[in-house]
Amino acid sequence: MPSQAQVWRDVQARLASGQGFWVYAYGSLIWKPAFEPLQALPARVWGHHRALRMRSLRDRGTPQRPGLVFALLPGGCCTGVVQRVPDDQAEAVFETLWQREMEGSPYRPHWLRARTGNGPVSALGFTLPGQSERHARELGEAELLDILRHACGRHGSTLDYLLDTARALQQHGIHDPQVQALVAMARRHGLHRADAGR
Template sequence: MHPVAPLRPLPAHRHPEHLLKLAREAWGGQTDLWVFGYASLIWRPEFESVEHRDARVHGWHRALEMASRINRGTPECPGLVFALVPGGSCRGVVYRIARERVDAELPRLWEREMPNSVYDPRWLMCHTREGPVKALAFTLSRASPNYTGTMEETRLVDTLRNACGRYGTTLAYLLETARCLHSRGIRDRGIERLVALARAHALTD
C-alpha cells in the first residue's frame, strides 16, 4: 500500500499551460485529434467529437489507484478515481475531434483533466476495428504523489463508504464506470471485483 503524499508546488515543466503547449506541438495541427477515454471520459466526455470507436491500448491498464482530493473526495478524506497505469492492456473509447474544433475543445479538456497536472499526457497507439489511431491519453506514473497503489481491503471499503467530493462519491463514480463499460460490452474483471466488494459490504444493491 502506498500512502497518499501531500501535494507540492508544481515545477515550471509541470504547469498545465506548458503541458498543453507540448500537446499542441505534438499534435501539429494538420490532422484531426484523437482522445482515449477509459473512465469518466466515456460517460461524460464534455467535448465535441465527430466520431468515436471502441479501442484497446497495450502497455497500460485501468486502475482505481489515483487519489482524488476535490472531485471524489476531500483533502481530509481523499477519494479514488481511475487512472491509466503501466502494464497490461485497457479497453476504452477513442474520440475524434475535428481539426478545426481542436483549438476550442482541447483547452476545455485540459481544464477538466489537467488543472493540477496530476496526469502525464501521452500519445498512445489505440487499436480499433477500423485500424490503429494515435490518441492523447491521460496516464499516471507510479512515482506520482497521487498514486495510491493497491489498497488493503479495509481501507478501500472505507474509501468507498465515505469519500465524497464536488462531483459526488467515489462509490458512485465506480458504479457509473462499471455500468457504462457493461453497456458497451467492455468487460473489466478488476472493476467487477470492486463492485462485488461493494455489494459484499452492503454499499450497493
Template sequence: MHHPPDIEALLRDLRQRFGPRRALWVFGYASLIWRPEFDAEECRPARVQGWHRALRMRSHINRGTPERPGLVFALLSGGACRGEVHRLPTGNAEAELHRLWSREMPTGVYTPRWLPCHTPTGMVPALAFTLSRRHQACLAPLDDVAMLDVLRHARGRYGTTLDYLLQTAEALRTRGIRDREIERLVALAGRHRLLPPTEAS
C-alpha cells in the same frame, strides 16, 4: 519537479510524428467515456497495450477531501486497457482540446501521452492522460478493508468514489467491455450492502 507538456507542445509533437493533417483523438477509459464534456465527431471502441485502468489515484476534490481522500481511475503502465477513442471535430479540435485540458490538467497530475489505440477500423494515435507510479497521487494497491472504507465515506464536489466506480462500471458494461477488477469491486461493495437498491437488485 515534473512539468507536463502544454497543449501547443503536444500538438507540435502529434503533427511532427504523424503528419500535419492527423485528426485529434482522445482515449477515454473512465469518466471520459460517460462524461466527456467535449463534442466528438466519432467514437470507436479502442484498446491500448502497455497501460491499464486502476482505481489508485488519490482525489482530494472531485471524489474526496484532503481529510478523507477518495479515489479515481488512472491509466498506469503495464497490461492493457479497453475503452473508447473520441475524434474531436475537425474545425474546432484545438478549442475542444483546450476545454479538455482545463478539466483534466488543472494541477498537472497526469502525464499526457499519444498512445497507439487499436480500433476495429485501424490504429489511431490518441491523447491519453496517464499517471506515473512515482507521483504522490498514485497509491499502492489497497486491501479490501481500506477500499471499503473509501467506498463508504469518500465524497467530493462531484459525488462519492462509490458513485464514480458504479458509473464507470455501468458505462463499460453497456459497451460490452469486461474489467474484472471493476466487477470485483462492485461485487465487494454489494456484499457489504453499499450499493443503492437499483444496483443491488
C-alpha cells in the same frame, strides 16, 4: 513532461496530416465526455492499465478524506474508448480537456497507440506516473470499502464514480474484470449509489 503548447502543436500536426484528433477515454471521459464525439470506438492500448489507484482530493474526495479515481498506470493493457474530436472544435476541446485533466493533477499527457475495430489510431491520453505521490499503491479490502462508503467530493462520491464507469464500460461492450470485481465487492457489502431508491 510535454507542455500544453507542445501537445497543441502535436494536435495541429495531426489535423494537418488528416489523422484527426482522438482522445483516449478510460474513466469518466467515457460517460461524461468533454465534447460530442464524431466517433466513439472501443479501443485497446498496451503499456498501461486502468486501476482505481489515484487519490482524489477534490472531485471525489477531500484532503481530509481522499477518494479514488481511475488512472492509467504503467504496465499491462487497457480497453477503453477513443473519441474523435470534430476538426472545427479542436482548439476549444483541447483547452477544455487540458483544464479538466491537467490543472492541479499529476497526470502526464501521452499519445497512445490504440487498436480499434477500424484500425489503429493515435489518441491523446492522460496517464499517472507510477512514482506519483497521488498513486495509492495497493489497498486492502477494508480500506477500499471505507473509501467507497465515505469519500465524497465536489463531483460526488467515489462509489458513484465507480458505478458510473462500470455502467459505461458495459454499454460499450467492454468487460474489465478488475472493475467488475470492485463493483461485486461493493454490492456484497450493501453499498449502493447515493440516489438509490429516491
